[in-house]
Amino acid sequence: MHSPPALGIPVEIVRMGSYAALIDAQASGRVGYAIHSARSFAATEVVCGCVRAFRSPVAADGSTGFRSVLVVRESDSRPVSELRIAYSSEESVSGWQIPHQAISAGSLAAPQLVRAGSVAAVIAMYGASEVDGYFAWLPHVPADAGSDIERLFGGWNRAGVEAGDPLRVLWSSQRIPYGPHAAHNSLPDDLVEALGGFLDDMPTRTPGLLDLFEPVYGGGYVTPEPGDYRNVRGLVEGLPESFATSQSR
Structure with missing residues (x-):
């Protein structure tokens, strides 16, 4: 547990063993901030309606x-x-x-x-x-x-x-957007804004950290529109609660 200067509060980083575990942890409120695939984010929205995507990665080729x-x-x-x-x-x-x-x-x-x-x-x-x-x-x-x-x-x-x-x-x-960084709705708006600013500055201030956060996408971040992940919901609505599905393209 440590306190990043950008946030000023203690942060615990937890590695989940699967997307199913990540969905359960954020839907239950045990995790406030998570890095999702597009499909796991859509599944979390379906489960609880309690998350918001505040940044989406951009690939090195400029694709979103x-x-x-x-x-x-x-x-x-x-x-x-x-x-x-x-x-x-x-x-x-x-x-x-x-x-x-x-x-x-x-x-x-x-x-x-x-x-x-x-x-x-x-x-x-x-x-x-x-x-x-x-x-x-x-x-x-x-x-x-x-x-x-x-x-x-x-x-x-x-x-x-x-x-x-x-x-x-x-x-x-x-378009199916790349998986977002998502916040639980219980997080205060100013904290989510700070997280977004931290991600926005990462490519220039801490590029090594960007490599850890986004090993596949290296082009920085954009702010998604509210309906960007609506197209993905049809792939997860009606799925069983396990959500143990592949995340490949």
């Missing part, structure tokens, strides 16, 4: 979140229902859960789905012409209206993606 996308062979103009579309696994948020939600809601026609088991297998199946396209994700950069295929899966295995036939984006979800 990602979009689930359906990419298909550029030359293929058949209806979605006639296409064989690969996805990695049911645990993938971008590769299965968001598209499945869109299909269930009727905003995306149901294709002929093929489970590949992994992102690498998805790319390999497309390269071998075993499927007509696949579900993937693209980083979302504010004010960037394009859909750069080169950035599929954040640029991972770009050579493998480009080895197959040229692709086009046929469908895109709304």
Whole structure:
């Protein structure tokens, strides 16, 4: 336990063993401040309605979140229902859960789905012409209206993606923001403001600490809008109380 100068009060840092444990701890008020995934934050909101996101991380490429996308062979103009579309696994948020939600809601026609088991297998199946396209994700950069295929899966295995036939984006979800820093509603507003200022100054004043707080995202922070995580709630509403789910894209 120590007292950071930015806050002036004793702080205890606790490492949780899972997102399920984190959700339970913050929903019960045992933890006042937590670093969430987008999905665990949405789950906490569903459980208690007692948390608020006050900062969201920005990735080094300037992206503030990602979009689930359906990419298909550029030359293929058949209806979605006639296409064989690969996805990695049911645990993938971008590769299965968001598209499945869109299909269930009727905003995306149901294709002929093929489970590949992994992102690498998805790319390999497309390269071998075993499927007509696949579900993937693209980083979302504010004010960037394009859909750069080169950035599929954040640029991972770009050579493998480009080895197959040229692709086009046929469908895109709304932005899913990266997981926020969230405060329990019992924390005073001035303390939450101090926490936000501490995070805002971190990239320039304590970049080493930023590496610990955000090992994946290194571009600083933005203040989220109240409804930014509304799109994620549909992925967690109705789930059992364990919430022991994967947090992968």
